[in-house]
Amino acid sequence: MTQINQQKLRETLVNLEKYAKGQDCGDFFVRTAKKAELDHAGQIIKAEKPARTPKQYKFTETIELQVGLKNYDPKKDPRFNAALVLPNLPKTNTRILVLADANDVNRCQAEKIEYVPFDTLASTYDKTKPGPIKRWAKKYDIILCSKSQIKNIVKVLGPTLTKINRQPLPLEPTDNLKNKVDEMLRTIRIQFKKVLGLNWPVGQVSDKPEDVQRNVMMAINTLVDNLKKGWQNIKVVYIHSTMGPSKRIF
Template sequence: MADVAIEELVKKLLEESPQRKFSESVDLAINLKNLDLNQPKNRVDEEIVLPNGLGKELKVGVFAKGEVALQAKQAGAAYVFDDADIQEMKDDKARAKSVADECDFFIAETQFMATIGKTIGTVLGPRGKMPVPLLPGKSIGEMIQSKQSAVRVRSKDKMTFHVTVGRRDMPSEQLAQNIDAVISRVERALVKGKHNIKSIYVTTTMGKSERVM
């Protein structure tokens, strides 16, 4: 169930923001306080599965071979890479950067993790897109579906950061549920919980903003 107050804020935001000719995203701007973000332990770096997804299909890249690679393709992976692809991207950083920017998330069979770290980790790491390992017994199809509904929340060393929680054409109740999920997770990730949050605003890409807290 969505927080009623948040849902009302979202309704107001959508009603008062002009309609655009493209599908706008709905984003949260989160402002922190009383934290030394030069200390990595104080930073927020969370992957959050939104209860209602983002209102668009995210692109998931998978490093795999054999049966797992076939299952990944069937499950809707945007790209499936093997050993040869990794070596090619090692030698062609432009391609590696293009792939890293195009895909929202990556998954890799555990046997590929070390090689990826040594070859294209310098491209994926700074973007916060190092692959999530596919552990034995886990379903690649289920992981892809989960990733397609997830967002990565990263503060890095900034007291203000942004995260997309959906699209403007989604029902306000679904957007409110997504917002509540993000706020709850961020609070749990902070040393002093909500006391480390200065303010949170919800906004559309080119519209006005409303203060959530």
């Protein structure tokens, strides 16, 4: 059973949208001015920092969910890594690349999806020189590879993609390419490795609050299902936007 106050979550999302538009949010995001620091002689060491005011930026801010865990030992307790397909797009700047065989080249062209013909990789990159491969692959958030060539990745590019967490995901010849890419764009990974602080993108400040709210609740409930003691392992939950303030919702 969820322990997130749905009304508070909704109010936070509404006010984050207002804040991103430069609109007054009243005292919803309270941040008082920090006083100047003085030395023993009364001289200013650090100038007074004014209270934060709303400001509109020239890009669409992403809304993130931040979770702090407690009573969870990274060395002893089980780690997990679950792919979660959200109902709504969590962010808009995700880049996807397809390493395509001849058939998938045609499909990518038809759907206007970025691709590289798999048979050009060996002549473009030297698997014994990981530097150029890293710089190229890190431009993309997700890499798909035609199922017919997935077994040849290491042979052609070496282990570099795995080491930088860009291991290609298989693209089946029967997959609807457009639907597959849409699913990848809506996928986040609910994972725990070494740190007790976790975060995920869950929407844009321009999205409808109810759409972001659905993403938030699906992400937090999936995390809780994977934790050893469920909600007892959740210490704190915050919502914030890229350039905006944070608001504690749990």
